[in-house]
Every structure is written in structure tokens, then in C-alpha cells.
Amino acid sequence: xxxxxxxxxxxxxxxxxxxxxxxGSSERPYGSYFDEIADxxxxxxxxxxxxxxxxxxxxxxxxxxxxxxxxEDVARIxxxxxxxxxxxxxxxxxxxxxxxxxxxxxxxxxxxxxxxNRRLRLEVSVPDSDPHIPTLVEVWAGNNWHERETFDMxxxxxxxxxxxxxxxxxxxxxxxxxxxxxxxxxxxxxxHGATVPAPSERRSYR
Amino acid sequence: xxxxxxxxxxxxxxxxVYSVTGGDWDELSTEIGATKEERVVVNxxxxxxxTHGVLRLILELEGETVTEARCGIGYLHTGIExxxxxxxxxxxxxxxxxxxxxxPIFNETAYCMSVEKLLGITDQIPERAQVxxxxxMELNRISSHMVCFGxxxxxxxxxxxxFFAFRDRETVLDIFEEVSGLRMNMAYIRPGGxxxxxxxxxxxxxxxxxxxxxxxxxxxxxxxxxxxxxxKRTKDVGYLDLAGCMTLGVTGPILRAAGMPWDLRKSxxxxxxxxxxxDVITTDTSDAYGRFLVRLGELEQSLRIIEQCCDFLDKLNGxxxxxxxxxxxxxAQLSVSADxxxxxxxxxxxIMGESMEALIHHxxxxxxxxxxxxxxxxxxxxxxxxxxxxxxxxxxxxRPYRVHFREPSFNNLQSTAAxxxxxxxxxxxxxxxxxxxxxxxxxR
Numbered sequence: 001x002x003x004x005x006x007x008x009x010x011x012x013x014x015x016x017x018x019x020x021x022x023x024g025s026s027e028r029p030y031g032s033y034f035d036e037i038a039d040x041x042x043x044x045x046x047x048x049x050x051x052x053x054x055x056x057x058x059x060x061x062x063x064x065x066x067x068x069x070x071x072e073d074v075a076r077i078x079x080x081x082x083x084x085x086x087x088x089x090x091x092x093x094x095x096x097x098x099x100x101x102x103x104x105x106x107x108x109x110x111x112x113x114x115x116x117n118r119r120l121r122l123e124v125s126v127p128d129s130d131p132h133i134p135t136l137v138e139v140w141a142g143n144n145w146h147e148r149e150t151f152d153m154x155x156x157x158x159x160x161x162x163x164x165x166x167x168x169x170x171x172x173x174x175x176x177x178x179x180x181x182x183x184x185x186x187x188x189x190x191x192h193g194a195t196v197p198a199p200s201e202r203r204s205y206r
Numbered sequence: 207x208x209x210x211x212x213x214x215x216x217x218x219x220x221x222x223v224y225s226v227t228g229g230d231w232d233e234l235s236t237e238i239g240a241t242k243e244e245r246v247v248v249n250x251x252x253x254x255x256x257t258h259g260v261l262r263l264i265l266e267l268e269g270e271t272v273t274e275a276r277c278g279i280g281y282l283h284t285g286i287e288x289x290x291x292x293x294x295x296x297x298x299x300x301x302x303x304x305x306x307x308x309x310p311i312f313n314e315t316a317y318c319m320s321v322e323k324l325l326g327i328t329d330q331i332p333e334r335a336q337v338x339x340x341x342x343m344e345l346n347r348i349s350s351h352m353v354c355f356g357x358x359x360x361x362x363x364x365x366x367x368x369f370f371a372f373r374d375r376e377t378v379l380d381i382f383e384e385v386s387g388l389r390m391n392m393a394y395i396r397p398g399g400x401x402x403x404x405x406x407x408x409x410x411x412x413x414x415x416x417x418x419x420x421x422x423x424x425x426x427x428x429x430x431x432x433x434x435x436x437x438k439r440t441k442d443v444g445y446l447d448l449a450g451c452m453t454l455g456v457t458g459p460i461l462r463a464a465g466m467p468w469d470l471r472k473s474x475x476x477x478x479x480x481x482x483x484x485d486v487i488t489t490d491t492s493d494a495y496g497r498f499l500v501r502l503g504e505l506e507q508s509l510r511i512i513e514q515c516c517d518f519l520d521k522l523n524g525x526x527x528x529x530x531x532x533x534x535x536x537x538a539q540l541s542v543s544a545d546x547x548x549x550x551x552x553x554x555x556x557i558m559g560e561s562m563e564a565l566i567h568h569x570x571x572x573x574x575x576x577x578x579x580x581x582x583x584x585x586x587x588x589x590x591x592x593x594x595x596x597x598x599x600x601x602x603x604x605r606p607y608r609v610h611f612r613e614p615s616f617n618n619l620q621s622t623a624a625x626x627x628x629x630x631x632x633x634x635x636x637x638x639x640x641x642x643x644x645x646x647x648x649x650r
Contacts (some may be wrong), residue, residue: 059323059583087452090586091617093597093610108597110584110612114466117473121584142455145620153287168280168649177288178608184285184292 026057033118034062040083045074063121068133071124075139078111078120086111086120089136091146094154096179104128105156109136109143126156135161153178244268248631252281256361256635259645263622263638265631272634275626277619282649290609294575295321296536298606300393302596305611306647307390308353311346312589313647314395315339317609319476319585320596321397324578327529333518334525335399336478341412341515342385342394343477343587344508348419349378350590351501355426358498358639362439370425377415377422384408387540387547398529401547402540409516416509416516423505431502440494444625444637447492454621458592458614459504460641462488463496470588477587481518482511494640501590501642534576537568575604591615591642615647 029035034057041064042048051070056063066074078086090110098104103125111120124133135158136143147158148167155176158164166173175182215224221243226234238246248265251257262278286305290298302317303310322328352375356368379389385404386394394401430436446456448464461468469486471479487503489496528535537557541550557565580602586595592614599608618641625637 058581059326061323061582061584063582088455088457090455090593090595091612093608093612095582095599095608108582108610110595110597112593114468114473119474119584140455141453142617142620145616149616166280168283170280177285184288 024056025054030055030057030062032060032062033116037062037084037118037120040081041074041077044081044084045077047073061119061121063123065123065125068124068126071122072134072136072139074122075109075136078122079139084113085115086113086118088112088114089140089143092143092150094150094156094178096154098128098180100125102127105131105154107133107150107156131156132159133157134159135164137161152176155179245273250634252278258357258361258638258641258643261619261638261643261645261648263634265626265634267631270630270632272626272629272631275623275634277622279616279619279645279648282645284650286650287609287611290606292605294604295397295578295606296575298609299396300391302609302611303391303393304646305650306589306591306594306613306615306644308350308644309346309589309591309594309647310391311339311342311395312587312594313611314393315343315477316585316587316589316594316596316611317598318395318397319587320583320598321578323583323585324581324598324600325397325534326579327398327531327534330529330531332399332526332529333478334403334522335527335529337515337518337522338385338400338404338527339395339477340479340482341512341519342382342400344511344515345378345381345412347508347590348505349375349382351505352378354501354590354639354642355430355498358642359430361635361639362436364430364436367426367429370422370429374419374422377419381408381412381415384411384542387542396528396536398531398534398536399527401536402542402550403527404519405542409519412512413516416513420506420509423502427502430498437495439632440498440636440640441491442493442495443629443633444494444497444640445492446621446625450621450624454617454624456592456618456621458588458590458618459497459500460618460621461592462486463490463500464492465490470586470593474586476585482514484510494636497640497642504590532567533571537564537571577602577604578606586612589614591644591647592618611647611650613647613650615641615643615645616650619643619648 030038038055045051047070051067051074052064053067054065056065078084090112093108095106095108096104097106105128106123106125109122111122126133133156135147137147145167147161148164150156151158151164152166152169153176165171169177215222224234246267248267249262250265251262252260257263260281262281264276264278265272266274286301290301293301299314299317302313305313322331352371356371359367382392383389385408386392386401446460446464448466451461451464457468465488467486467488472486484507487500487507489499538549538553540547557568578600580600582597582599584595584597586593593612594614595612597610598606601607621641622638626634
């Protein structure tokens with residue numbers, strides 16, 4: 001609205017350097033208990049190199065980027081192997097990266113091992129044109145609603161889910177609101193003789 | 207049949223549908239009794255007074271036995287997660303505080319912790335700010351559990367507990383008002399610290415309130431613990447054992463009532479919880495009564511923590527409550543006056559009358575906000591209902607790229623079917639009350 005492009009920052013004041021969010025694998029040693037998790041998973045799962053696309057350590061957290069074909073196998077081993085034992089999955093968080101061609105939709109699973117008091121994150125990325133990820137409800141039953149929510153908000157289809165329907169939006173809603181191409185305030189507000197742009201169109205400081 | 211606005215019926219492909227919105231139930235039961243149908247599907251809510259908010263329960267009944275229980279949610283979905291993507295990182299606090307509206311401080315703290323993780327300033331948060339956060343969280347835990355007792359009691363037909371509970375909740379909300387200027391949705395915890403220091407005389411007032419509450423908690427305790435009616439309604443009701451909790455991802459009092467001493471404050475301490483003496487309360491009954499006892503026990507532990515916070519606050523008097531980095535810290539020290547919270551007069555005097563640079567700085571950081579390095583982070587706190595986890599993603603901009611809340615209410619409500627199926631319809635109310643879902647958190 002005010003013709004701001006880019007960050008709009010002319011002072012150089014907010015001078016933080018951008019780091020890509022998926023800048024490849026981290027180098028070993030990962031630090032903390034992360035090496036142990038990676039080693040234990042590699043020992044327990046011979047197809048480790050096929051299944052794990054990248055191991056990223058960032059902000060003191062370990063993320064395993066998993067190939068969607070192997071997701072269920074990896075999940076079962078993470079849950080059942082006594083050295084790993086991630087008995088709790090804390091849901092699914094979807095993220096839409098329209099710029100990452102071929103892997104626009106991400107599903108992020110935070111895992112928790114109460115036995116070992118450890119955390120781990122699984123991340124699966126799929127293309128927008130083929131948004132299918134196998135369901136993990138069989139492994140962690142509590143993922144049921146979380147997967148429905150991610151389907152509702154991002155349109156990721158969790159194959160094998162017994163009742164993948166909308167959960168927060170009305171059943172007949174069109175579109176998936178958390179996608180980046182879905183505007184905020186998607187229903188235009190109108191006054192007599194004037195139009196009000198959707199909040200997402202009003203101004204930008206980014 | 208003549209038209210009755212309170213109990214109409216119509217034929218559908220699924221069978222006859224009756225709408226009952228009050229009035230005489232005898233007529234309805236006579237009419238249903240006349241049909242040959244054994245199986246009745248009752249749609250309870252979302253405006254039913256006993257469903258703990260706008261929760262819709264779809265119950266399939268055979269007689270009074272529930273054979274299938276499903277939840278319909280989403281009636282309070284307001285797109286908070288989407289909205290945060292269009293505001294600065296600091297403004298995000300104002301949105302997330304409205305999710306689980308009974309535990310706003312927990313939402314704020316979890317969100318701020320994840321932002322601080324992305325900024326890499328987790329270690330730089332001043333000690334006094336951490337103590338204030340812990341104190342506010344524990345006060346909030348008390349006020350939240352009070353609503354659980356009060357409304358939970360009401361739903362079961364116990365009308366007295368809510369008077370005691372809301373009296374004590376009022377004490378806590380008064381403290382919130384004095385400290386933050388607001389009683390709910392305070393947006394008090396900010397990335398980097400807290401919005402303003404606690405007023406000078408607040409600490410002694412909080413100590414006094416703790417002493418009072420310790421006495422007044424006894425009212426509900428003597429009223430409900432061992433009360434035969436209360437126990438008949440809650441004992442062995444809403445059973446969910448440890449295995450069920452684990453597979454359904456259930457945390458908080460439900461998990462601790464199944465005998466698991468899992469509390470993030472102890473197991474993965476944050477905000478300096480490792481410096482406080484308190485116990486994790488557990489029972490092993492896995493039922494609604496056990497959950498009630500766990501919550502009751504947690505009240506005393508919260509009081510213990512608050513009193514230790516008061517001691518720390520006395521020691522840290524005058525210490526900063528916001529991170530030292532001026533490129534992240536909110537420039538204005540806010541203050542509470544008669545008409546609520548606002549910029550302090552001293553700050554306005556400086557930016558309007560003394561320093562042009564300070565004015566520019568204030569304008570830039572308030573309107574544009576600060577940048578957060580690209581990446582993702584997950585931070586979790588032990589809220590009154592379990593693990594509140596926040597997954598934030600930044601693309602390096604001044605606004606969140608994605609904020610996702612792992613709401614314990616949302617997750618725990620999934621256990622309704624496991625708790626209720628096979629039981630009596632009256633026990634559904636007990637079970638849902640013992641989950642203590644807050645629909646603002648469930649639907650976000």
C-alpha cells in the first residue's frame with residue numbers, strides 16, 4: 001500500500017544475515033545426545049542412508065529429514081527400539097514453502113522420549129502436486145486429530161488415515177487456509193462506495 | 207403432531223430427528239419409547255451448558271450406555287496461527303495469549319521461548335524476568351485449576367465449589383491486574399523478557415495473597431475430597447491408563463493421575479525451574495477423581511513456588527527485566543496507571559523532548575519490529591493441561607513465517623472416546639470435565 005518492497009528497512013538497522021532454512025546436512029559431531037540418536041538409528045535401520053535425506057542441528061535441536069516412503073518404518077523403529085524409545089509424538093505441524101520447488105509442503109513431527117528425556121524432530125517434505133504422506137496414526141494414535149488439522153490447513157493428504165476430514169474449518173470449506181497463497185481475511189469486507197483490502201494486502205514491512 | 211418450537215421432529219434419510227432445546231423431556235421420551243429403534247444418536251452441544259465450552263459431542267446410545275463418542279470441534283476457530291504471520295514477532299504475543307484463554311501466560315511464555323531460541327538469546331534473558339515469568343505462570347496455574355474445579359463441579363451439579371473457586375481465582379486475577387494491567391490476555395511476557403517490572407508493593411501483596419489462598423483452598427478441599435456424592439460421580443469414571451495416555455499423546459494432570467511423574471518443570475526445566483523446590487503430584491487411579499486430586503495437590507506446589515519467587519524478587523530488586531540487546535528489547539518501559547497499561551511518562555518525555563534518535567529507534571522497532579534469523583524451533587512448557595509446545599519457523603523476516611501451537615487441550619480431547627465408550631451417558635460429563643479442555647486452545 002505504501003509502496004514498500006523488500007524489507008522496507010533503509011537504516012541497515014536490522015542487519016541480521018539470512019540463513020536458508022534447509023541449508024543441507026549438518027556436519028558431525030552434532031553435539032549433545034544427537035550423535036547417539038543418529039548412530040542408534042543407523043544401527044537399528046539398515047536403510048538409514050536411503051530414508052534420512054538430511055540431519056540438521058539448529059538452535060540446539062535435532063531434525064531428521066525423512067523420505068516419505070520410509071517414514072512409517074523410521075517412526076516404528078524410533079518408537080520401539082529400546083535405545084531410542086520415542087514413545088510420544090507431539091502432533092504434526094505443517095509448513096508451506098512455495099519457493100522450494102518440488103518440496104513445497106512440509107510436515108514436522110516433534111517426538112519426545114520420556115524414557116531417555118530426549119527430543120527429536122522429523123520433517124517430511126512433499127511436492128504441492130503430489131501432497132501424499134503415509135499416516136502415522138497406526139504408530140502414535142494421538143496423531144489422528146493433528147493429521148486432520150494439517151490436512152485441513154495445508155491440504156496434505158495422509159494416506160491410510162481412517163477419517164481424514166476437515167476438523168477446524170467447516171466441512172464444505174474451499175481451500176486450505178494456512179497455505180501462503182491463501183490470503184488472510186479471504187472474505188472481502190465491503191462498504192458502500194469503498195473497498196477495504198484484506199489485511200494481508202494492506203501494508204508490508206517484510 | 208403440532209409444532210412445538212422447543213421439541214420439534216422431522217423425518218430424514220437417517221431416521222427421525224428430534225430437536226430438543228428445553229421444555230418437557232417426558233414428551234420426547236414417550237415418543238421415542240413408542241418407536242422400535244434401540245439405537246439413539248444424541249447430538250450434545252455445541253451450546254450445551256455441560257460440555258465445557260463450545261464442544262459438540264456426538265453420542266451413540268443404547269439405553270443409557272454410550273457405545274460411541276465422537277467430538278465435533280472447530281466452533282471457536284479464529285485463525286490465530288494464520289494471523290500471527292501478518293504481525294511482528296512481538297505482536298504475536300497478543301494473538302497467542304488468546305488461544306488457551308485460561309492459561310494465557312503459558313501460551314505467551316512458550317511462544318517467547320521459541321522466539322528466543324530462534325534469536326539465540328535464551329541464555330541472555332535476565333534472571334529477574336525469568337523469576338517473574340515463573341511467578342506469573344504459577345499464579346496462572348492456580349487460576350486455571352480454579353476454573354476446572356468450579357465449572358467441573360457445576361457440570362456435575364455441585365453448585366458450591368464454583369463460589370469458593372472463583373473467589374480464589376479473583377485473588378489471582380487481581381494480582382495479574384496489578385502487575386500487568388490486565389486480568390486476562392495480558393500479552394505480558396515478551397520476547398526478551400517481560401513487558402514491565404512488577405510494581406514495588408506487589409511482592410508483599412502476593413505473599414499476603416499466598417497466605418490467604420493457602421487457607422481458602424481448604425474450603426474446596428473439605429467440600430470435595432472424600433465427599434461421597436463427588437466420589438460416586440468421579441471415581442472409576444473416565445478411566446485412561448498409562449498405555450492409553452502414551453499412545454494418545456496425553457500429558458499433564460491426566461498423565462500424572464495415571465501414575466507417571468512427568469512434569470516438564472522437573473524433567474526439562476526452563477525459565478529457571480531447576481532453582482525451585484516443589485514436588486510432582488501423582489496418583490495411580492487413572493480416573494476423574496485422581497485427576498481432581500492431582501490438580502488439588504498442584505495448587506499447594508504452585509503456592510510454594512510463588513513464595514520462593516517472592517524471595518528471589520526481593521533479592522533481585524532493581525535488576526533488569528528485558529534483554530540488554532537494544533535491537534531486540536522493547537524500547538519503552540511500560541507502566542500501569544489508572545486507565546490501564548501504557549508507555550511510561552519518562553519514556554515519552556525522552557523520545558518526544560530529548561532524543562531524536564530514541565524516537566527513531568522507538569518508531570522502527572515498534573512498527574517494523576526486529577528480524578529473527580531463519581530457521582525453526584520448538585519450545586514447550588508445562589501448562590495446567592499438559593505440554594504446550596510451540597513450533598515457530600522464521601524466514602529471516604520481521605514477522606513469523608509459521609507459528610504452530612501443540613495445544614494440550616486439542617490433543618487430550620481425543621481421549622474422550624477412550625474414556626467414555628462403554629460407560630454411562632452421565633459419566634461423559636465427568637470425563638470431559640476431568641480432561642479440562644479449553645475450547646479456545648482446542649480450536650485456536
